Amino acid sequence: MAVPDPRGGPAPAARAGRPRIAIVGPTHPYKGGIAQHTTELAHRLARRGHDVWIESWSAQYPARLYPGQQRVDAPEMEPFPATGYPLSWWRPDGWVRLGRRLRRRADAVVVVVVTPIQAPAYLGILAGLGRAGRRAAGPAVLALCHNVLPHERRRLDEPLIRAVLRRAGAVLVHTDAEATRAAALTAAPVRVAAMAPHLWTAPSRRVHAADAPAAPDRAGEPAGQATGEATSALGGPRRRLLFFGLVRPYKGLDVLLRALAAGPPDVALTVAGEFWGGQEATQALVAELGLADRVELRPGYVDAADVPALFAAADALVLPYRAGTASQNVDLAHLHGLPVVATSVGTLPAAVSDGVDGLLVPPGDPAALAAALRRLYEPGVLTALAAKVRPPDTAGGWERYLDTLLEAIEGQRRVDHR
Known part of the structure; x- marks a missing residue:
């Protein structure tokens, strides 16, 4: 399957009925469940025949905001081959530049909303995508929220996330309670998809998450x-x-x-x-x-x-x-x-x-x-x-998850193309 080069170049023609999808979010070498989920999501979309790629971070947080280990040496799961690293917390010019590039090359953009700390970067990307104001243009944009708001909140968390969600065309969350929180922050459609298992095993075994042993x-x-x-x-x-x-x-x-x-x-x-x-x-x-x-x-x-x-x-x-x-x-x-x-x-x-x-x-x-x-x-x-x-129903869980995600994207594209 042909996938676009995340570093640039002409975008491939969209397959019939299948939008070209860019995922903006953490992946290897970043650690943890959200990076694993981003990686598995890309693999699963590619298996369905979509042209998909990941736009990730070269520098995700200042060390003072995240004192722990941010990266791992060995992949926790199979890295996704079409991955670029254009984003850095200290380069706001890169945020807007990425959005402009995705506006030319993608039919849909999934923005993985991790933390309010990154809201300025999300807003820069959305501005480049043509979603700085009330009238949206460019690709469909889905905000994928693992948690709409942090469990331990600060004063600016809610207004920052509100600004992001109001510029997205649709929002995807993982629980009904999170859907209620998201709906209070945006008028955009909010969809719920139960979190699909994204389980990793020892890298030395070279077992993909989807094929984890019983x-x-x-x-x-x-x-x-x-x-x-x-x-x-x-x-x-x-x-x-x-x-x-x-x-x-x-x-x-x-x-x-x-x-x-x-x-x-x-x-x-x-x-x-x-x-x-x-x-x-x-x-x-x-x-x-x-x-x-x-x-x-x-x-x-x-x-x-x-x-x-x-x-x-x-x-x-x-x-x-x-x-x-x-x-x-x-x-x-x-x-x-x-x-x-x-x-x-x-x-x-x-x-x-x-x-x-x-x-x-x-x-x-x-x-x-x-x-x-x-x-x-x-x-x-x-x-x-x-x-x-x-054992968890990994295959079935991901099929249901992708169905909901793609329905949210297609619903937004139908509205935008009226």
Whole structure:
């Protein structure tokens, strides 16, 4: 399939009924779920026969705004070949220039809205695309919002995102709650598509996310059987839970630590992920609660090659979020055969069936979470939950996601061409 060169040159003719689509968003070497989703989206659109390319960032954030590791050396999933890196946070001239180029070469532009910090760049691109005012011109523009507004908000977040969404022709979000937030900020049509799994495996295996292996059969394993190697490092036979991913206040790690202290005394916890501040406070809380011999902190970004062993060493994944929209960690846990203990926020109640393949508790309630942990380790409960875990429907999820995304683009193009 011919794809346009993102560095420039003449645009290929659009295939019959298939618009040329540019995706503006993070991809490799940037890390994390949004970059993975952008990459997988491009692969999936290309598989459907679209001419698609990614316009990404050479410099995404100032270091002072994102103190952690922004890039990874090894790809977390297969990089998309038609990718350019024209965007930099410190080059506003490049924002408008990219928009002008896309206006000439693309039939549709998907702008992956990551954070209000990048709103000036989005607005520059939209201005170059001919969407600076009320009258839109040029390609159809779809704003793809993983979160319409950040979980931890600042004063200017809402007006910045409002300015972006009002200039887009349509908006795509992943939950009904996010659709309500978006509709309050723009008159543009808002569509909802459930987040499709974008799961990665160790790069050395060279397995594409779409072809990830089926979940292992853990049914019948005694609770804690898979944890022997990891728990022995803590000096005794302990059962083990996993908290995985970027550590931010809204994810409720402090709630989990308090629940662990009040829950079954022989259960250990691994915390694996990069801290967005608060690591010293977490270490202090671990000491205060007397959990030093039961909590293993593994701060820093988790390489894809290390993920299978982390999940294999745990009995369950715990998501004690105070707030949230959607989490790919449920799919990741189910891919590895683990039940999930989660709070009833965002899409977690739809992803975790209480008492079937996991347990649900109210957010921000250490006592309720402690009770759930005790229940998890009652005789037979963990085995019964694990037996009901099913791997995510990656192929079906992406087909439905692409259908909704393309319908949003086509609906906008029909309106623009009246």
